[in-house]
Amino acid sequence: MKTSVDSSGSDAATARRSDGGNPPQFLRLLWPALLLVLTGCATASLRFTSFKDPFFPERRAVSFPHCDYRTGPTGDIFVTARLSDEQDGHKQTQYLSMHVFWKPKPGKTWAESSTTDAILRYVVCDESGALVYTGTGFAYPKQTFGGGLEIRIESARLRLESANGELEDRLGDMRLTGTLVPRRDPTATAHLEREAELAAAR
Numbered sequence: 001m002k003t004s005v006d007s008s009g010s011d012a013a014t015a016r017r018s019d020g021g022n023p024p025q026f027l028r029l030l031w032p033a034l035l036l037v038l039t040g041c042a043t044a045s046l047r048f049t050s051f052k053d054p055f056f057p058e059r060r061a062v063s064f065p066h067c068d069y070r071t072g073p074t075g076d077i078f079v080t081a082r083l084s085d086e087q088d089g090h091k092q093t094q095y096l097s098m099h100v101f102w103k104p105k106p107g108k109t110w111a112e113s114s115t116t117d118a119i120l121r122y123v124v125c126d127e128s129g130a131l132v133y134t135g136t137g138f139a140y141p142k143q144t145f146g147g148g149l150e151i152r153i154e155s156a157r158l159r160l161e162s163a164n165g166e167l168e169d170r171l172g173d174m175r176l177t178g179t180l181v182p183r184r185d186p187t188a189t190a191h192l193e194r195e196a197e198l199a200a201a202r
Contacts, residue, residue, distance in 0.1 A: 044081040046178030050171045068189040069182035075102035080192035095123040095196035100139045129165015130202040133158040151180040
């Protein structure tokens with residue numbers, strides 16, 4: 001009588017040994033996305049339209065690599081974003097701060113509310129001085145995959161509030177739209193808020 005031997009088990013074990021214990025290919029491909037969910041993606045992509053010259057509006061896109069948020073005791077959202085780069089051979093730093101007022105609705109969380117009013121503050125500074133723009137707009141917060149937060153800004157309007165030093169105002173009256181994907185980090189948000197306040201007071 002011949003006895004058949006099922007070699008599938010030994011073949012699988014051999015394959016695992018030869019693979020060195022590495023995870024399957026689909027897990028290796030999925031890992032970057034899992035890492036993004038676990039660590040968060042703190043960015044802000046905004047579009048400014050300057051009406052300094054009302055006949056020739058100037059548009060520019062700005063991406064903030066640092067963007068954090070915290071929540072207040074009543075559910076309000078406080079977001080601060082920062083960008084440092086070179087402008088005309090000088091280091092320039094920009095801060096965008098936004099206070100999103102939560103309008104509670106029965107059965108909904110703060111991340112599921114509908115159109116919400118927001119106050120915005122935009123600070124541009126370098127060694128020569130600082131410009132502070134303030135205004136209001138509409139913010140649409142929502143939860144993303146993995147429990148993150150995304151805030152869409154629409155119809156925001158900002159105007160120059162104060163100018164310190166010799167930094168030239170090149171924006172004037174402007175409109176702002178875009179999307180914020182902040183990271184929940186109350187401590188980092190407080191540090192950015194403090195930085196923005198000190199920069200505005202130059």
